Amino acid sequence: MSTTANEITRFLRKVRQVRDYQPEPVPEDVLVDILEVGRWSGSASNRQTSEVVVVRDPDARQVLATGGASMASRAGAVLVIVTQGDPERQELEIFDEGRMAERLLLAAAAHGLGSAIATLKGDGPAAVKRLLGIPTERRVRTVVAVGVADRDAIRARPKNPQPRKPLEQYAHWDRYS
C-alpha cells in the first residue's frame, strides 16, 4: 500500500465520535468547506434530497440538545440534515442521509475538528422543525455536531474504547457461510 493510501485509511479508521467541545466558534470558511464535501455526496438517482441547516446560535443549539442531540449545546455548530420526507422513498432518503452525515463527519475531522452524529428523539424533530422554519412534511432526524474537541473533557470521561468486531466476524470472503 502506498504511503498516501496508508495515511488516508489510518485517518478514516481513527475518526471517532467527539461529544465534548471547547466553547469556540467554527470559522465560516471551514463550515463552507465541510458543506461543500456534503454537497458532493452521492445520492440515490442523484436526486440530492438532503439539505443542511447550519445552527450556530446557542439558544437554538440548546433546543437541539433537549431534542436528543445532547452534545449540540457544547458544539461550535450543528448541521441539521433535512430530507424531503417522501414516504415512498423513505428507505433511499435515509440511506442518502446517512451518507451525507458520514461525509460531514469526515470533512470536519479533516479540518482537525471533533464531530459527532446524533439522532433527534421523541418531540425533538417537531421542535427543531418549528424552531428552524422547516416544513412539517420534511424529515429531520440526523444532526452532525462539529467543534474544537475539548481533549481534557474527553480524557476525563470514563474510558469507552468502543471496540469493534474482529475482521473475521465482520468480513466474509466469497461466501457468507
Ligand SMILES: Cc1cc2nc3c(=O)[nH]c(=O)nc-3n(C[C@H](O)[C@H](O)[C@H](O)COP(=O)(O)O)c2cc1C
Ligand atoms: C445512525 C447513528 C445514530 C447515532 N446517534 C447518536 C446519538 O444520538 N447520540 C450519540 O451520542 N451518539 C450517536 N451515535 C454515535 C454512535 O454511538 C457511535 O458512532 C458508536 O458508539 C461508535 O463510537 P465511535 O464512533 O466513537 O467509534 C450515532 C451513530 C449512528 C451511526
